[in-house]
Amino acid sequence: MQLDTESEQAAGAVHSTGTARAVRIGEGCLGPRAAADAARVVVVRAPGSSANVGPGFDTLGLAVALHLEVTALVPAGAAAQAASRTAADFGADFGADFDIEVADERGTARGAEAARNLVVVAAARAAAAGTALPRGLRLRVRSAVPRGRGLGSSGAAAVAGAALAAAACALPLSRAAAAAAAAALEGHADNAAASALGGFIAAAMPDADGPDRHDGRGRHALPAITAAPLRLPPAVRIVAAVPRFELATHVARAALPTAYARADAVFNVQRIALLIAALAQDSPDPASVASAMRDRLHQPHRAHLVPGLADVLALDPANVPGLLGVCLSGAGPTAVALATHNFDDIGTRMVAAFRAAKGPDGLPVEADYLVLDVDREGVVVDELPPECF
Ligand SMILES: Nc1ncnc2c1ncn2[C@@H]1O[C@H](COP(=O)(O)OP(=O)(O)O)[C@@H](O)[C@H]1O
Ligand SMILES: N[C@@H](CCOP(=O)(O)O)C(=O)O
Numbered sequence: 001m002q003l004d005t006e007s008e009q010a011a012g013a014v015h016s017t018g019t020a021r022a023v024r025i026g027e028g029c030l031g032p033r034a035a036a037d038a039a040r041v042v043v044v045r046a047p048g049s050s051a052n053v054g055p056g057f058d059t060l061g062l063a064v065a066l067h068l069e070v071t072a073l074v075p076a077g078a079a080a081q082a083a084s085r086t087a088a089d090f091g092a093d094f095g096a097d098f099d100i101e102v103a104d105e106r107g108t109a110r111g112a113e114a115a116r117n118l119v120v121v122a123a124a125r126a127a128a129a130g131t132a133l134p135r136g137l138r139l140r141v142r143s144a145v146p147r148g149r150g151l152g153s154s155g156a157a158a159v160a161g162a163a164l165a166a167a168a169c170a171l172p173l174s175r176a177a178a179a180a181a182a183a184a185l186e187g188h189a190d191n192a193a194a195s196a197l198g199g200f201i202a203a204a205m206p207d208a209d210g211p212d213r214h215d216g217r218g219r220h221a222l223p224a225i226t227a228a229p230l231r232l233p234p235a236v237r238i239v240a241a242v243p244r245f246e247l248a249t250h251v252a253r254a255a256l257p258t259a260y261a262r263a264d265a266v267f268n269v270q271r272i273a274l275l276i277a278a279l280a281q282d283s284p285d286p287a288s289v290a291s292a293m294r295d296r297l298h299q300p301h302r303a304h305l306v307p308g309l310a311d312v313l314a315l316d317p318a319n320v321p322g323l324l325g326v327c328l329s330g331a332g333p334t335a336v337a338l339a340t341h342n343f344d345d346i347g348t349r350m351v352a353a354f355r356a357a358k359g360p361d362g363l364p365v366e367a368d369y370l371v372l373d374v375d376r377e378g379v380v381v382d383e384l385p386p387e388c389f
Contacts, residue, residue, distance in 0.1 A: 037077055041384040042167040044070045046160040047375035048145035049152035049194035050238060050336045054293030054327040055271035060230075061152075061194030061201050062336075063375035064238055068143035068156040070119055070164055073389040078134035079170035100133070104141040117141075118154060122161025126181040127169055134168055138389065148246030150330035155191025158182035162196075163379050175378050176227070179203070183225045191330065193227040198378030200232040200279070231280040232374060239337040240329060241312060241350035243367040245359070247305055252331035256301050264296040271295070279338075286317030286324050289338065293325035306333040308357030308365045312350050320346060343371040 045067050053060040075081075102114040114120055119141055127133045141160075145153040162181035166173035179196035183189040183205060193203035204226045275292035278284050303309045309328060312335040317323040322342030329336040335354075337346050347369030354367040 037080070039076045039386040040074045040078075041386055041389045042072045042074055042164065043382045043384060044072070044160045044163045044167065044379065045382075046156040046163070046195045046379040047152075047198065047377070048156050049191045049330070050150070050240070050334075051152060051155075051188075051190035051194065051330040052295070052298065052327065053200075053275070053338075054299075054325065055268040055275060055295045055297070056190070056202070057268065057295065057297040058188045058190055059202055059204065059272065060275075061190035061203060062232070062238065063194040063198045063201075063378060064151065064240070065373040065375045066144045066151060066370070067375075068141065068145050068153065068160055070160045071140045071142075071384075071389065072164055072168065073138040073386070074168050075134065075136035078136070078168055081134040099135040100137045100139070102139045102141060104143070114139075118157040119161040119164065122158040122182060122185055123165040123168070124161075125185060126162035126178075127165035133165060137168060139164075140389075146242060148248050149242050150247065150249075150328065150332045150334040151240065151242070152191040152195060152330060154249065155182055155186055155195045158185045159192055159195040159379050163381050167381055167383075173381065176225075178379050179227060180225050189225045189227065193225065194378075196379050197227060197229065198376050199374060200230040201227050202230055202276075203227040230276055233279070233282055233284060233340075235340045236279070236284075236324065236338055236374065237340075237343060238372040238374065239339055239343050239347045239350065240370045240372055241335045241337075241347060241354060241367045242370060243306070243308075243333040243354055243365055245333060247331065247333045249331040252302050252305055255305060256298060260297060267294075267296045284324055284340075290317050290323075290325040293327050293338075295327065298331075299328050302328060302332055306335075307359050308354040308367075309333075309335060311353040311356060315346075315349055315353065320349060322346060326350070347371060 047063040048066040050062045050064055053062055100114045100120060101108060101110045102117045102120060109117060119139065124133055143153060145151050145156050147153045159178050159182040162178040163173055175196045179193045182192035182196060186192050189203035189205050193201045206224055271292045271294055275289065278288040278292050313326050315323060315326050322339045323346055324338040324340065326335060326337045335350060337350060339346050351367045351369050354365040357365045359365050
């Protein structure tokens with residue numbers, strides 16, 4: 001399935017392919033739809049994600065039922081105002097005079113400070129591909145996705161921002177477009193595609209050597225990404241053991257080698273194929289899944305950043321009922337287990353394995369576990385009456 005943002009936007013198309021479900025802003029309205037030139041309240045909800053899923057470095061992603069929600073007050077006349085402004089109106093310093101406000105659990109930011117919030121950055125970039133964000137946006141952000149833990153908080157924020165941009169500018173939105181916009185910001189497509197599309201996905205960035213895309217007026221168009229939904233049996237849930245420290249993705253990426261031995265590349269390519277095949281079964285064979293979730297591209301190179309990881313990864317379905325396999329979640333430090341039952345026992349074992357290790361301060365690595373459903377919906381956008389803000 002080719003997800004091409006440019007052609008969708010050019011055609012103003014909103015279509016449903018069944019798998020890359022498209023959504024029109026306002027679809028699923030919870031209240032009466034406001035007139036287009038009246039103030040509107042738009043609610044965007046995007047799930048977090050667990051990227052890589054073992055061997056699928058920068059490729060596989062699994063959306064998890066932990067959500068980031070943005071409630072936006074879009075001022076009256078926003079669509080016309082956005083259409084009349086161009087991307088050039090809003091340069092790198094757009095935040096300095098940009099009338100925007102973001103409130104989240106860390107407080108309220110305005111202007112230039114608000115413009116550095118990732119949700120706003122993502123909205124601004126996505127909007128710049130076609131138009132500019134209107135002035136006067138008021139955002140409230142609530143996120144259940146812990147930041148910097150490997151559960152895709154930045155991907156969720158980027159997807160939500162892209163969806164918000166479309167809503168604020170009254171443009172049609174497809175989940176594919178939101179995924180592409182967020183992937184362009186993240187630099188890898190796994191989190192973005194999972195947060196935008198939901199479920200278990202494979203995703204790829206466009207060919208790095210491809211042509212730079214412009215729309216002829218100097219505006220940078222968002223690159224298409226390629227994504228495909230993968231089967232995951234309904235019984236599978238995710239047990240996430242979340243250490244109580246942050247690990248920024250850019251730090252964990254800096255720990256990776258720039259080149260790999262052919263044997264390691266082949267090891268992972270084989271296991272990605274085997275993992276997808278094993279999880280396509282109604283009752284996946286735990287030994288097959290666990291073996292296919294092994295990785296040589298990122299986990300060994302990041303293990304020193306996540307004390308206890310080796311012991312968590314050593315949990316074996318042969319000894320743990322319900323367990324299918326364990327891996328580092330995204331860039332870490334969270335570890336996730338795929339499981340069909342016995343979730344609390346699995347979470348307890350993962351936390352105990354972390355606790356048996358010592359952190360850099362010489363103290364045990366404390367972690368908490370969450371039992372999460374797979375989010376099968378991806379990003380959703382609703383519209384509420386203005387008094388709901
Ligand atoms: N709700 C949010 N609002 C604003 N920025 C966010 C939000 N969630 C995440 N971010 C940004 O993303 C960063 C974490 O991203 P990253 O290091 O990729 O970790 P992860 O995506 O695994 O949580 C945060 O430091 C912050 O800059
Ligand atoms: N493929 C990326 C995924 C990063 O995910 P995050 O949730 O840690 O941001 C990587 O492994 O670097």
